[in-house]
Amino acid sequence: MEIKIAIIGLGYVGLPLARLFSTKYPVVGFDVNQVRVQALMKGVDATLEVDSEVLQSALTSQVPVFGSKGLFCTASLEDIRGCNYFIVTVPTPVDAHNNPDLTPLIKASETVGKVIRPGAIVIYESTVYPGVTEEKCVPVVEKVSGLTFNKDFFAGYSPERINPGDKEHTVEKIKKVTSGSTPETGQKVDALYRSVIIAGTHLAPTIRVAEAAKVIENSQRDINIAFVNELAKIFNRMDIDTQAVLEAAATKWNFLPFKPGLVGGHCIGVDPYYLAQKAQEYGYHPEIILAGRRMNDGMGEYVANQVVRLMLKKGVQVVGSNILLLGFTFKENCPDVRNTKVIDIVHTLNDYNVHVTIFDPWVNPDDVQHAYQVDVVTEFPKAQYDAIILAVAHQSFSTLNLTAYLKETGVLYDVKSVLDSKLVDGRL
DSSP states (O other): OOOOEEEEOOSTTHHHHHHHHTTTSEEEEEOSOHHHHHHHHTTOOTTOSSOHHHHHHHBOSSOOOTTOOEEEEESOGGGGTTOSEEEEOOOOOBOTTSOBOOHHHHHHHHHHHHHOOTTOEEEEOSOOOTTHIIIIIHHHHHHHHOOOBTTTBEEEEOOOOOOTTOSSSOGGGSOEEEOBSSHHHHHHHHHHHHTTOTTOEEEOSSHHHHHHHHHHHHHHHHHHHHHHHHHHHHHHHTTOOHHHHHHHHTTSTTOOOOOOOOOOTTTTTTHHHHHHHHHHHTTOOOHHHHHHHHHHHTHHHHHHHHHHHHHHHTTOOOTTOEEEEEOOSSSTTSOOOTTOTHHHHHHHHHHTTOEEEEEOTTSOHHHHHHHHSOOOBSSOOOSOEEEEEEOSOOGGGGGOOGGGGEEEEEEEEESSSOSOTTTOSEEO
16 A cells, blocks of 8 residues: 555654655645744754754655655645545643643544545554543544544554654654554554664554553653652752762662753653553552652752752842853753743742843743743843853853853852862752
């Protein structure tokens, strides 16, 4: 059977995947954001996940046909009607109460239901808890399309493993877990991904197994980071350098080299809540998972309080002081601000009535203002500060002479432990 792929959602996950598949197949990328689509068709990716030259070389001026290859991006539903593989790559966030928000996934399923034809396969890549694909998404496709699951259309699940900003571990170099709603569908889904993923694939026995595998990948990291965050708090009280302790412990061959820090982003800070909710539906309260979440969710407030404590020890007047915060994205060297925990530092500092200046050359200030209602500058604000906090380790920050912008009694705090330890007053 000839293949024509529709990618639903052209964000950090969907666009790199669409570009990769377009090297072998006709691909139509669909997104409801018309501005995003127009920019992509000009070869501009605001997420910086796909280089402009690479994107432009993949693009076609019209919807590609069966037997051809290339990528066409669109906001028109009609352009994806003729596809026989639909891959959903929309975000799956949590709400204000940390409950999974499946709204984008449900809307994407409605979109697929409007255009899917008999024989097609819909594959989900969005992070979910076990059961979402077959219990939540597929019924929506059935209802909207009028087709019968596993008779007229089929489903698969292949969890995304995109690491924003990582130019080494790109989508084709990361082994892909695949699955299908029937054994035959599983083989088809696996073959599709195996045709472009050079790192290979792993065919899981069921969709639920693949869903569970995804949700524990990041839960495991979350718990391990929570452990070292707790160690950092303990060793700080003992006046012991946490980084020195970790370096010493890392000399053992099987020591896991996790580091303390802020845990945000679209995966590690979110996935555990998906697993926790499903566990609670089965009558089990996941103590370790939720304890890790509580620890990591509190690190922004902890950092802010540590900085204030150091300022007081130096005799700095906290109220009305000027503090420079370096970095706002959830990780270094990328523009992604989703679920950034730097905002928790900002909120806590604001409680002390200080003046906070946020500098991050990677972000779009309008996006930050819209999402978090705070101002960010993208040009380094040269002034004298009572405290400077390095919150994100952007490569460009390594060339800054930060001590030159500190007042004589100013505090330099290093959240990422990348600065010379002799220059900083405190770090995690």
